[in-house]
Amino acid sequence: MSITATQKRGFSAVLWDYLTTVDHKKVGILYLIGGGFFFLLGGLEALIIRIQLIKPENDFISAGLYNEMITMHGTTMIFLAATPLLFGLMNYIMPLQIGARDVAFPFLNALGFWLFFSGGVLLNLSWFTGAPDAGWTNYAPLSVQSPGHGVDFYVMGLQLAGAGTLMSGINFIVTIVTMRAPGMTYMRMPLFSWTTLVTSILVLFAFPALTVGLFLMMFDRMFDTAFFDVALGGNTVIWQHLFWIFGHPEVYILILPAFGIFSEIIPTFSRKRLFGYTAMVFATFLIAFLGFMVWAHHMFTVGLGPVANSIFAVATMAIAVPTGIKIFNWLFTMWGGSIVINSAMLWTLAFVPSFTIGGMTGVMLGASVADYQYHDTYFVVAHFHYVIVGGVVFALLAAMHYWWPKMFGRILHEGLGKLAFWTFFIGFHLTFFIQHFLGLMGMPRRYWVFLENQGLDTGNLISTIGAFFMTFGTIVFVINIVYTAMKGEKAPADPWDGRTLEWTLSSPPAHYNFKQLPLVRGLDPLWIEKTEGNGKMTPAEPLDEIHMPNSSIVPLIMTIGFFIASYGFIYQVDHKAWLIAVYVGMAIALGSMLYRSLKDDHGHHITKDELEREAD
Amino acid sequence: MKGWMGKSKALFLFTMLALFLAGCGKENLTALEPKGYGAERSMDLIILTTLIMIGVFLVVMVIYVIALIKFRRKKGQEDYIPKQIEGNHKLETIWTVIPIILVLIIAVPTVIATFDLADESQASTSLNVEVTGNQYWWHFNYEDEEIVTSQDLYIPAGERVYLNMQSSDVIHSFWVPSISGKMDVNPENVNTMFLEAYEEGVYWGKCAELCGPSHSLMDFKVIVVSPEEFDQWVSDMQNVDPEQVPEGAVAQQGQALFEANNCMACHAIGSSPVATGPNLTNFGDRSTVAGILEPTKENLVEWIVDPESIKPGNKMTGAYPSISEEEANSIAEYLMQLKPSEITPESAGN
Numbered sequence: 001m002s003i004t005a006t007q008k009r010g011f012s013a014v015l016w017d018y019l020t021t022v023d024h025k026k027v028g029i030l031y032l033i034g035g036g037f038f039f040l041l042g043g044l045e046a047l048i049i050r051i052q053l054i055k056p057e058n059d060f061i062s063a064g065l066y067n068e069m070i071t072m073h074g075t076t077m078i079f080l081a082a083t084p085l086l087f088g089l090m091n092y093i094m095p096l097q098i099g100a101r102d103v104a105f106p107f108l109n110a111l112g113f114w115l116f117f118s119g120g121v122l123l124n125l126s127w128f129t130g131a132p133d134a135g136w137t138n139y140a141p142l143s144v145q146s147p148g149h150g151v152d153f154y155v156m157g158l159q160l161a162g163a164g165t166l167m168s169g170i171n172f173i174v175t176i177v178t179m180r181a182p183g184m185t186y187m188r189m190p191l192f193s194w195t196t197l198v199t200s201i202l203v204l205f206a207f208p209a210l211t212v213g214l215f216l217m218m219f220d221r222m223f224d225t226a227f228f229d230v231a232l233g234g235n236t237v238i239w240q241h242l243f244w245i246f247g248h249p250e251v252y253i254l255i256l257p258a259f260g261i262f263s264e265i266i267p268t269f270s271r272k273r274l275f276g277y278t279a280m281v282f283a284t285f286l287i288a289f290l291g292f293m294v295w296a297h298h299m300f301t302v303g304l305g306p307v308a309n310s311i312f313a314v315a316t317m318a319i320a321v322p323t324g325i326k327i328f329n330w331l332f333t334m335w336g337g338s339i340v341i342n343s344a345m346l347w348t349l350a351f352v353p354s355f356t357i358g359g360m361t362g363v364m365l366g367a368s369v370a371d372y373q374y375h376d377t378y379f380v381v382a383h384f385h386y387v388i389v390g391g392v393v394f395a396l397l398a399a400m401h402y403w404w405p406k407m408f409g410r411i412l413h414e415g416l417g418k419l420a421f422w423t424f425f426i427g428f429h430l431t432f433f434i435q436h437f438l439g440l441m442g443m444p445r446r447y448w449v450f451l452e453n454q455g456l457d458t459g460n461l462i463s464t465i466g467a468f469f470m471t472f473g474t475i476v477f478v479i480n481i482v483y484t485a486m487k488g489e490k491a492p493a494d495p496w497d498g499r500t501l502e503w504t505l506s507s508p509p510a511h512y513n514f515k516q517l518p519l520v521r522g523l524d525p526l527w528i529e530k531t532e533g534n535g536k537m538t539p540a541e542p543l544d545e546i547h548m549p550n551s552s553i554v555p556l557i558m559t560i561g562f563f564i565a566s567y568g569f570i571y572q573v574d575h576k577a578w579l580i581a582v583y584v585g586m587a588i589a590l591g592s593m594l595y596r597s598l599k600d601d602h603g604h605h606i607t608k609d610e611l612e613r614e615a616d
Numbered sequence: 617m618k619g620w621m622g623k624s625k626a627l628f629l630f631t632m633l634a635l636f637l638a639g640c641g642k643e644n645l646t647a648l649e650p651k652g653y654g655a656e657r658s659m660d661l662i663i664l665t666t667l668i669m670i671g672v673f674l675v676v677m678v679i680y681v682i683a684l685i686k687f688r689r690k691k692g693q694e695d696y697i698p699k700q701i702e703g704n705h706k707l708e709t710i711w712t713v714i715p716i717i718l719v720l721i722i723a724v725p726t727v728i729a730t731f732d733l734a735d736e737s738q739a740s741t742s743l744n745v746e747v748t749g750n751q752y753w754w755h756f757n758y759e760d761e762e763i764v765t766s767q768d769l770y771i772p773a774g775e776r777v778y779l780n781m782q783s784s785d786v787i788h789s790f791w792v793p794s795i796s797g798k799m800d801v802n803p804e805n806v807n808t809m810f811l812e813a814y815e816e817g818v819y820w821g822k823c824a825e826l827c828g829p830s831h832s833l834m835d836f837k838v839i840v841v842s843p844e845e846f847d848q849w850v851s852d853m854q855n856v857d858p859e860q861v862p863e864g865a866v867a868q869q870g871q872a873l874f875e876a877n878n879c880m881a882c883h884a885i886g887s888s889p890v891a892t893g894p895n896l897t898n899f900g901d902r903s904t905v906a907g908i909l910e911p912t913k914e915n916l917v918e919w920i921v922d923p924e925s926i927k928p929g930n931k932m933t934g935a936y937p938s939i940s941e942e943e944a945n946s947i948a949e950y951l952m953q954l955k956p957s958e959i960t961p962e963s964a965g966n
Binding site for chain 2: 062063064066067133135139141142234235236270275276277278279301303306310314317318320321324325327328329331332334337338341349352356360361364367368370371372373376377437441442444447448449450451453454455456531
């Protein structure tokens with residue numbers, strides 16, 4: 001395998017390359033493509049929801065389709081868009097930031113991506129026969145009783161995607177623990193890598209709860225068990241507990257990497273080191289820890305009693321403290337700095353007030369008795385969109401502008417970037433700010449129609465107008481990507497006067513990342529070399545052969561096996577002949593595992609000659 | 617900088633204008649004008665937390681705006697390297713301790729209110745109503761009074777009424793925003809909450825937990841009347857004669873059709889325990905047809921002929937052979953005459 005693929009390759013060669021890749025950068029790009037696709041799909045669903053609610057008693061879509069739409073919008077955005085987009089960035093950037101040549105388990109990394117992607121495809125194939133319609137939270141017994149196969153697709157799709165996410169989480173933990181470059185101690189790690197580590201720990205502990213819940217749901221729906229069947233002694237509240245023991249940490253799985261992204265961008269564009277680095281690291285851990293202690297605040301109205309409600313209320317409010325620490329540390333990073341405002345920084349600056357509002361309404365929701373009014377209304381819808389759009393989506397868009405040059409070698413167009421920003425930002429606040437009031441004015445969430453003459457018309461109309469602004473902004477961003485791919489300005493290695501290791505590499509980096517592993521002398525290693533050295537990293541090792549993993553098609557084949565088996569599980573309820581699909585699919589998957597276990601794959605070496613031949 | 621400020625200002629003004637136009641929402645529906653004990657306790661906390669949060673937000677924004685104006689890179693500063701500051705113990709302590717104090721200020725009244733609203737000590741001496749949530753209607757059983765009704769819940773003003781709630785199918789959530797916050801209605805256990813309405817009136821109630829296609833159409837009303845009127849209503853309802861022959865040939869034909877089509881299999885008239893469908897004892901006094909439509913005969917005819925077009929996924933669709941418009945008209949004529957009490961939603965004052 002040659003290092004420099006300068007010659008033009010055919011489409012099929014590129015396709016084969018990506019289907020078989022185990023390179024963390026290409027897997028990262030695959031995650032971005034997959035997540036980006038599902039993000040657009042979820043956005044389309046959101047727009048349809050808002051069009052339905054543009055006026056009272058609208059009949060743009062039917063009640064059943066509306067419930068499918070809200071279910072798929074939520075499920076898609078959380079599991080198939082936000083999580084994978086963040087995982088794509090972690091995959092691409094984290095190894096570069098800690099000075100590694102790949103992740104610890106490259107094969108597993110590819111498998112994780114394909115499982116996520118096949119889960120997403122499986123879930124969305126349900127559109128052809130009837131999508132799940134019990135909400136993204138899929139509460140029993142509504143979900144168990146839901147007719148058709150929609151909820152079965154939800155269960156199997158999320159099981160596949162969840163397995164992929166869990167694998168990636170383990171992979172990131174091992175990578176960060178074992179593969180940091182010489183001198184890269186934990187307390188010298190960039191915040192994005194720190195949050196990747198903490199997020200991965202959250203994934204490790206949170207996803208198993210979802211896995212268990214999904215298995216119980218699968219057995220209830222497909223094999224006639226009665227975990228959630230009250231008539232036979234089951235209990236429906238168990239599902240809510242399992243779902244939120246996963247679901248609340250999932251919020252932090254999304255927001256912590258977002259915090260990490262802002263903690264990279266603000267110092268870079270303020271030309272100043274992160275204020276209170278140690279406090280930031282500890283705040284991250286504290287948020288993660290408390291994130292596991294608060295799940296029942298989603299269940300204040302379930303009737304758990306005043307003792308449980310009080311404990312979970314106070315624990316919830318406590319999260320405001322470490323989050324506040326973070327906000328103030330960002331502000332004081334900018335304070336006294338030399339601030340440049342470009343597209344990446346605009347998204348970051350927009351995040352601060354937007355997320356502060358989302359965090360504050362979070363504290364308000366934590367006050368359990370106040371939550372008796374907010375719960376399951378548009379107030380909650382407003383709150384979590386302020387957190388997830390104002391926090392996570394803004395972070396993703398900021399990160400795209402910030403790391404695009406590193407990943408694709410070209411700089412996103414500034415003018416288009418600003419246009420996308422302003423329209424999306426204004427649209428976002430138009431859409432969601434008013435929803436706080438809609439909720440308190442008596443509009444529950446997941447309402448297919450709202451009735452005339454209830455004082456809800458104006459608010460809903462404004463909200464829908466905002467959604468169109470957001471749509472416009474998103475389209476401009478997509479145009480920006482296409483434009484940049486064709487005519488974008490070529491990026492140097494370090495376009496932003498960066499501080500961390502990824503900016504020492506060419507844009508995009510060679511497939512082995514570091515020709516020689518760098519010696520890290522402190523936090524912001526590149527900045528240290530710029531101000532105290534010659535601006536280049538000192539190698540920590542002599543130039544020598546590099547050992548890299550081989551590409552493999554096995555992860556994809558294994559995934560196809562699981563995909564076929566999932567289809568079999570869903571349809572064997574109708575006809576036992578479908579069990580053949582289960583057996584065939586499992587045979588493919590297990591056969592692939594056997595092949596992987598028995599066949600030695602020692603990877604390949606890039607020789608010293610090849611490395612020397614390559615120009616810097 | 618100017619563009620940023622200008623745009624946020626325009627956004628702010630637009631939002632304020634929108635709020636002004638929308639007001640605080642519809643009276644007797646909005647949680648922002650509490651007219652009951654629970655809603656008031658919630659509102660107290662909503663106001664307290666909102667004020668504290670606005671304070672925090674202003675502090676954040678002041679620092680943010682000053683930092684942006686003062687420290688934005690200006691022409692000629694391209695090579696300026698700011699001092700690299702690791703942190704500041706005093707500042708970091710301040711923004712750790714102050715939020716802890718603010719959280720405590722919110723936490724104490726929250727815990728007190730949580731226990732206050734869960735207080736069931738007066739349940740045994742108060743009016744108790746067994747509430748059953750069904751796809752997509754509400755069943756109200758005044759067990760001690762031996763009264764059964766549905767959709768319109770009559771309660772006396774100024775008294776605590778305990779609701780013991782359970783679902784017959786999926787999870788629902790009982791919410792009357794103006795009077796009290798919500799409580800889930802689960803299939804596996806009885807949840808108890810109380811309503812204490814201050815003023816007479818007809819209050820909107822809504823289901824707040826996704827329960828199927830017609831979740832958004834599962835409205836109900838709470839009719840708050842004076843204690844005297846409530847006693848009157850109770851005695852009227854207790855003395856209903858379910859067999860009473862209605863006035864007029866059309867209505868009498870309707871009564872016969874009601875029996876011939878076996879409507880009683882699901883719908884009781886009188887205090888029968890049948891609860892497959894809504895109890896119709898005081899149907900003529902109901903504030904709505906099917907929970908959402910104006911209480912007119914035309915709407916009732918439409919509902920009987922094709923309920924699916926009004927509430928998708930309801931359990932009445934297909935439960936009886938098709939009924940012609942004329943037959944439906946007779947049945948409607950009969951049902952609209954079921955007015956056992958002088959006490960109606962109009963008695964509640966609006």
